[in-house]
Amino acid sequence: MSEPKVTIADVAREAGVSKGLVSFALNDRPGVSAESRVRILEIAERLGWTPSLRARSLSTRRSFALGLVIARDPEVLGSDPFFPSFIAGVETVLAPQGLALVLSVVPDEKTEMRTYRSLVSDGRVDGVFLSDLRHNDPRIPLLQELGLPAVTIGRPDTESPFPCISVDDTPGVAETVRYLVSLGHRRIAHVAGSPALLHGSRRRAAFDTALREAGLPAGQSIETDFSVAAGADAARRLLTQDSPPTAIVFANDPMAIAGLGVAHELGLRVPDDVSITGFDDIDFTRYVYPALTTVRTAPSDWGRAAGRTLLDLMALGTAPDVDLPAGRLVIRGSAGTPLRP
Structure with missing residues (x-):
């Protein structure tokens, strides 16, 4: 027979205080002395009691969840491991805090x-991660209007x-172009992302600048939605030209x-006939x-x-920007000296 579940009433009775x-002690609300809070939390831990998320939400008017809204085709999203890796990083911060991610x-x-x-009107999240930034992004003033903390x-x-x-x-993009130029490449093309997304347009601008600094003419660029199908289509268009x-x-x-x-399908050898590089x-x-x-x-x-910064913002009302190290080129076998520059 299983033991009866410990409740908040058991903790209150053991501590000699009200429920x-x-x-108040659990949710760090005012009106509890530091000594009483420590004693109550110690008793709760000893008894093995933790409140349900629903109960905590009702008592604090918090959802204990953070949101991530992604405006992409689910099939495109499913083929790109970037977001699962990003989400895994977020979860390593949220899970120990008993917080959930609403996707x-x-x-x-x-x-x-x-x-x-x-999400705000239903009280489902306490803050959000804002990804895939756009030019003059309208979501920033919207979230400010809604009073929703964001990173x-x-x-x-x-x-x-x-x-x-x-x-x-x-x-990272500039280093890639410089490396290809050092190998002897002169006809370098770029399969870009969406120009509506800041990281898409910034990577293309970096590509154009790197070619110009190398003294080469502008390279051919094809814009895509970052999808696998669009990448394959762009590669086929580039590699079947008279002068690929x-x-x-x-x-x-x-x-x-x-x-x-x-490239393999077309009978081309990588990197002898064409060098190929990626990003991420x-x-x-x-x-x-x-x-x-x-x-x-x-x-x-x-x-x-992002997880640590958003939690700091919510707890302190402010948080600094975080500049992570720039991406670096990882040289492997898909790029080499061209047989016919």
Whole structure:
């Protein structure tokens, strides 16, 4: 026969206080002396009592959850390991605190804006992570209007009251182009992300600048939605031209891996006939053939930094920006000296 479940009443009886005082002590609310709070928490731990999340939410008017709203096609999201890695980093911070992550995947920006309003009106989250920043991002003033604490993943190009987790994409892209040029490449193309997203446009600008600084003419760029299918299509278009590039810089790893597949399908040798590079260094880039040269960014570190920063913001009312180390080039087998520069 199982032992009876310990309740808040048992803790209160053992401590010789009211149930209300136990609740106040647990939720660090005023009206409890430091000595009483410590004693109540020690008794609760000894008895093995922890309040239900529902009970804590009702007593504190908090949801004990943070939100992440992503406006992408679920199929595109499913093929890109960046977000699972980022979420894993966030969870390493939230889980020990007894907090949950509420994930909403929505089809478009209009639905995304409605979702933020709904999360606040329903009291489902205490703060949010703002990813996939856009030019003059309308979500920033919306979240400010809603009074919802937020952390931006990336540095906005407009005024923002929220702390940001920033990783400079520019050095990694520039280093990639310089490496390809040092190998003898002169016809270098770029498969870019969406120009509506700041990180997509920043990576393309870094690519253009690096070519210009190397004294090379502007390279061909194809804009995509960051999806595997779009990456494969772009690679096919580039590699079936009369004068194809000898190297292609992809804006993320899934597209680069798709490009590897297209090159093999067309009978091209990588890196002899075409060099291919990616961005992010997702886990399986080292296991494709040849292993992918890419830029390492560690999205799980972004998640951990974002989680800690948002918790600090909620607890203290302020938190500093966090600048993480820039991505660095990881050289593997998919980039080499061109046979025909």
